[in-house]
Amino acid sequence: MQRLVQEQDLVLEKGNRVEIESFYAILSTFAKVPLFKDLLQKIIEHLTKNKETKKLERLSTLSHLYNFWTDSSMRYQLLVAILEYAQVSDQTSAVEVLFDGIDTRLKELSLNNQQKRKIYSVLLSHIQNGDWASSYVLDIWVKYYSTFEANEITKEVTQEAKKTVIYFLKDQQKLSLDMLLETAVVKSLKNTTELALLEIVSDKQYNDYVAFYKKNAKAVDALGLNNNDLQNKMRLLTLTSLASSKSVITFDEVTKLLSIPPAEVEMFVVEAITSDFISARIDQVAKTIIVRHADARAFNKAEWVKLDAKIEKWAGNIQNLLKVVQSVKEKREV
Structure with a gap:
């Protein structure tokens, strides 16, 4: 058995796809025998130690092993190994398919919160390695923070949460941030500038932000946030709220609500449309915005009632x- 384990590199180097799959199928069969209970871990360690050669073959082999096993604890080890190896070997795009189906996989494995947290943590490490993954970032951060109970929230966790909130406050494209507010981790940021700003961005209006900044300018600036960017974000979000409740909006309403000069209203609305905040058309003659669709900023109890x-x-x-x-x-x- 020791010889088989040691010959893994030779098989990976010289074998074709069928030979590699057959070799690891044999090893995995032995690994299911109680006598060789530590064999799977040795296989994983051997497959993942080399991050430079035969990277795709190693990742593919880990995936085949995952499908071969039915034991949840073993599959969990393999899923972590797949995600971690793809990250360190610069193969983030190869595990893109796992992002879409991750909830189903975790449910099948019946994982505890600590195990889920580990998976989400590795997924978050992938997000910074590929632009394609940016669309998943908010959802995964929310799921990651949802694995924490109140007694597990350490100083390190709250510091990380502050950075996460600031990241999303800077993001001009993220519309609904209310999901973050539902997690115990973000709730623990009470009496902080980060949480106050997140609450404003989640469901308040442009004037609310202006009033808050007037009183807390130094604290907001100290976070590395740009007031002009936040004003623009709040204008877009406030217009979105208005568009979700009205089918026709006049230019005068936009001017008054968002403190925008009349001559700049049309350009601002075009920005909101092209950024997919709202779906609408502009009636230049009537100086109105005809709303087709606008997403709710926060899907709270009132939205469920609607x-x-x-x-x-x-x-x-x-x-x-x-x-x-x-x-x-x-x-x-x-």
């Missing part, structure tokens, strides 16, 4: 339509 009302209305309309169809059908049969 959604429930819409679903009930749709259901009622469908029932009425079915009654009409049935009535027509009965008349034809007569």
Whole structure:
């Protein structure tokens, strides 16, 4: 058995895909025998120690091993190994598929919070290695922080959370940040400038930010945040809130609500449209914005009530339509 373990590099170097898969299938079969309970860990260590040669083959082998095993604890070890090896061997794009299905995998493995935290932590390390991963960053940070109980939140965790909040405050594209506010980790930042700003960005208006900055300019600037950028972000978010509640918005409303000169309103609305904050068209003659769609900034209890009302209305309309169809059908049969 020791000889087989030692020959892994030779097989990886000289073997073709089928030979490599067959070799590790044999090793894995032995690893399932209680006598060789530490064998899988040795296989993982051997596959991941070399980060320079046969990288794709090593990663592919780890994936085959993951699919070969049914034991949850072993699959967890392999999933961590796959993610960590892809990160250190600069193969982040190779594990992109795992981001979409990660919740399903974690559910199948019945992991505890500490194990989930480990997976999310490794996923976060991938995000800085590829632009494609940026769309997942908020969701994964929220899931990562959701694995912490109140008694697990250390000073290091809160410091990391502050940096995370600042990152999203700087991001001009992230619309809904309310999910962060639901986590115990971010809630623990009470009485901090970071949390106060996050609450404003999540569901308050442009004027609320202006008033806050007027009182706390030094504290905001000390975080490395740019007041002009935050003002622009709050203007976009405030317009989004307005667009989610109205189908027609006048230029005058935008000027008053966002303190924008009349001559700059059209350019600002174009920015909101091209940045996908709202879907709308501009009526230059009437000086109005015709809203097609705008996402809610925070999906809170009030938004659920609105959604429930819409679903009930749709259901009622469908029932009425079915009654009409049935009535027509009965008349034809007569």
